[in-house]
Every structure is written in structure tokens, then in C-alpha cells.
Amino acid sequence: MIAPPDDCLARNEWICGAYLSTRSEILGDAVVQHLQLTAVSVALALLLALPLAVAARRWRLAAGPVLGVTTLLYTIPALAMFSLLLPVYGLSAALVVAGLVLYSLTLLVRNLLAGLRAVPEETRQAARGLGYGPVRLLLAVELPLALPAAMAGLRIATVSAVSLVTIGAIVGHGGLGNLIYSGMNTYFKAQVLTASVLCVLIAVAADLLLLGIQRVLTPWTRGQAT
């Protein structure tokens, strides 16, 4: 019988370099899955949120139901949301994406709507006076002016999504959450800590990336307080 190696893995330490080097492939796959789930969910949510927010801005009657339903969805805890969607999607990545879309939707619609509503009426009238039609008004004037508020919502939604993906571990599609879940069951401290730290790093990196994009897209806000 070979004597068990006396390294940090055998001693089950929190911080373990050997874990990083021996499991780099698993970690890489989990990070990629985490990023994919987050990106797909937030992108889909954005695609859905835009028409909803524009509709809620145009027709006063639509605003109440749109905000009401999205707020209702946001109140439902993530674990319950994933479970409620189980009969529809089964144990799949689509289940996690669908759940996350519903969450991000709330934050995006609210912020987009706030941004669109904050466009001054004078600006709108000036654009109309210059001969802008409704579509061009929306695309060239209202949406760019709503961008800072929309980006703020996008940042919050993305950071929340990164953190909520971990709950997807319940259906086996949780990116780094899978590692945390299996690490919990096997008392594998290094795995839990590494996956948790990576999760926070992804959230921070995504936030900074979006902040950078926002700076580039809205040069006119530079110099003002964010």
C-alpha cells in the first residue's frame, strides 16, 4: 500500500495550490459554464426587456401590469423559481437560463423604463421639431439618453445573475455552484473556497467590464459623478 501523500489536499486545507493545478480543467469548465449561463440569460432578458419597457413607456395602461408582473416574479425565491419551471424544462441548462431571465427582466425593465421616462419632454419635442419620426426618435434620441440608467440596471442584473447561477446546482447546471455543492457533500474545503472566490471574481470582472462599456458608449456623461 502506498502511503497517502501529505499535501494540502490530503490535509483538506482551505487554500490549496495543488487543488488549482490538479483540477484546473474542472475549474475551467465550470467557469465557462458559469459565464455562458450568465451571458445567455442576461442577453435574452435584455432582448425581452427592451420592447416591454418601450411599450410601458408608450402606453400608460401597459406600465402597471408590466411592472406588477415583473416585480411579482422578482419576489419569488430563486430556488422556488427553478423548481416551478422544472415541469416545463426538466433538468436542463434551459431551466436555469429561464429562471435567470425572469429575474434579470425585472431589474432591466425597471431601469430602462426609468431611463426612458427621464428623457426631458423638451428634448423629445426638439427632436420632433427637427422632423424625427417616432422610430428615429426612439433609436436616436430616447434610447441613447436612457443608456446610463439602462446600463446601471444591466450591471445589477449581471452581478445578481452571476451569483444566482450557483443555485442552479440543484439541477446540476450551476457552473461553479456545482463545485460548491459537490464540495459541500464531500467536505472538500479547497474546492468550495476556490469556486466561491472565482464566483465573486467573475461578478466583479463583469461589473467592471460593463462599467467600461458604459463609459465608452456614453462619453457625454464623463466628468459627472456616476
Next chain:
Amino acid sequence: MTTLADAWSWLTTSAHWSGENGVWHRLGEHVFLTVVCLALSCLIALPTALVLGHLGKGGALAVNLANAGRAVPTFAVLVLLLLSPIGAYGDWPTIIALVLFAVPPLLTNAYVGMRGVDADVVRAARGMGMTGGQTLARVELPLALPLILTGVRIAAVQLVATATVAALAGGGGLGRIITAGFNLASTPQVVAGACLVAALALLVEGVFEGVQRLAPTGARGSGA
């Protein structure tokens, strides 16, 4: 549709409501955890936020805390606490994780509420000879109350959600019905559990909204 019908029949089976794993016991655990942790977090966050807001210090802390709270996954913190030495103390990992996630919205909203009080009103209070403590208790606090209550509402809903996640890490609460359903590969039980959790979350939100509708008039009647 059949799943919904199955979930309904799961809910209406009285055997599922009694006993250690029954709905009533799990609901009791869930509400107990939520209430205890809400009280603890209010005790920690509100005095801190009121004093910081009154003094006008620590704004960066209040804002960054909320952002950090969003970036750190609840589940990760729960598991980390569970594997740490604290994990040996029964419900404490769950309670600590719950409090950690309830404090940021409480602190941020209370702080923002305190800072949002019109500076002229505060100056007028000082001019009338009020001491710092009196200004805080009689002027700033009532005016900040709506936002403080918003914070309490967000924290309460957050607590209901986090207490659900606690089940993933072996804690009690309604989430256990969902995780048990997953382990049994019983979709009706999973859906039934999810409905119960969602109903509780919406109920808490509804109760707070009701309270909040009444509060501003009561709080502002004598103030502004």
C-alpha cells in the same frame, strides 16, 4: 397541466402536512428563521445606519456594502460557513448567512433615507434648540421612515429567499420540501414546495406593502 394537478394533490394530502418533514413544521422553521434573523439584522444595521446617517459619515461603506452583498452568492457563503468550525453549531451557519444578506439592504436604505432628509429641516430643528439626539429621534427618523421600511421589506423578502437556499446546505425551512422532492425525483413535490415558498415570499411582500401604505401618513403627520 398534469404536474400542476399532481402538485395540488400533493398539497391537499394531509399526511404531507404533519410530522417532522411536514409542511407545518417546515413552515414554522422558515418563519422562525426569518423572524429571528430579521430582528437580529435590524438590531445590527438600523442603529449603525441611523448614527452614520445622522453624522453624515460612512456613505461609501453603506453603498459598497449593498453592491458586495449582491456579488457574493448566498449559497457559497452558506457552504463556506458550514465547512468552517461554525458548521458544528446547528443552525448558526444558516443564521449568520441570513443576517449577512439582510444587513446590506437595511443599512443602505436607512442610510440613504437619513441623508435624504432636507438639510433645512435639520437646521431648523437645531435652531429650535434640539440636541443631536432629539433631532435624530424626532426629525430625521420620522422623515426617513418610509425608506427604512423599504429596507426592512427588501430584507424580509431576501430572508425568505435565503432561508430557502439554506435547505440546499442541509438547513431547515420550506426549501427542504423542494430538495427532498429533487432527491425523490418527485416533480409534484418539488412544484408543491416551490408554490409554498413563492406564496410565503409574496405574502411577506404583501404584508409589508400594506404596512408601508399606512406608515408614511402616520410618521409624517406630526413632522413635515
